[in-house]
Amino acid sequence: MLSIARNSLRPTITRMFVARSASLHTLPELPYAYNALEPYISEQIMKLHHTKHHQAYVNGLNAAEEAYAKTPSTKEKIALQSALKFNGGGHINHSLFWKNLSPVNEDGGKLSQGPLKDALERDFGSVDEFKKRFNAGTAAIQGSGWGWLGYSLATQKLEIVTTPNQDPLISHAPIIGVDIWEHAFYLQYYNVKADYLNAIWNVINFKEAEHRLLEAVD
């Protein structure tokens, strides 16, 4: 179940030769152009979000891991744990996020007949009901965080879950993640979170989501 998160950070073979002995995380490339999600997510947001915010988590994670590997002190290791969680979570979450978005002309927003659609209808009644509940749950986060569609191995159901700040989703296999930190929408939607959450469904990559579900169910 953690493999989806783990795999999202696995460096390519090329990068492994370039990396230092301590694993060096790098910013994954966006699978589409910065303006490809317009008009639903602006180019300005995508550029800042990817090159500034996500990059900062990558840098922070590398620094925290390097310090952690170098120190013999248990106390120091414990002191570094919040930096590892915050930056590591930020890197995991955003890596998943870019992949579960796609441009409209690459089937962004399209949910074809198949196991994911079946599971959504089974667990939420209808796809629209799922989106409504997802948006309500995500908008209600008090502070920064993420809304998730997750697959629970325990109940074998799709469930809507949230994580605060940059906490990664650990209790469920992440199927779809939506960033509700203000930097994800404020420049375009201002305080009107609900409009962002309605719009983003137009660029959700349901094909990637279904791929994750099939992997999790196995």
Place this chain on the structure above:
Amino acid sequence: GHINHSLFWKNLAPANANGGVLREGPLKEAIVSTFGSVDDFKTAFNTTTAGIQGSGWGWLGLNPSSKRLEIVTTANQDPLLTHVPIIGVDIWEHAFYLQYLNVKAEYLKAIWHVINFEEAERRYLEAINGSKL
């Protein structure tokens, strides 16, 4: 959220209403004696506030038992309960993003030009003399 923002508006003031001006007096003395200098205080405050992982607030607070000024943070909209709030700075992204984008540090540097030190000193004296949590 209501408590924090109500305090926030009052601890800001326009430059032409003494925003950013810290006169000689009990607050300035306390800051200098606690942090070494006003600049050192601002640097420490900004570093701590920028280090918040998520949404939250940076505070200059008075520790009611030790009567010392301390830099404290609260997460999300948690009000400051452990200290008497002297100065609060909102570091939720909505407080600065439209103007400073991701560059938190610039917002934190700029805001000192409009901090209402007169209001801060009022709160400080009230906290030192009375006991208002």
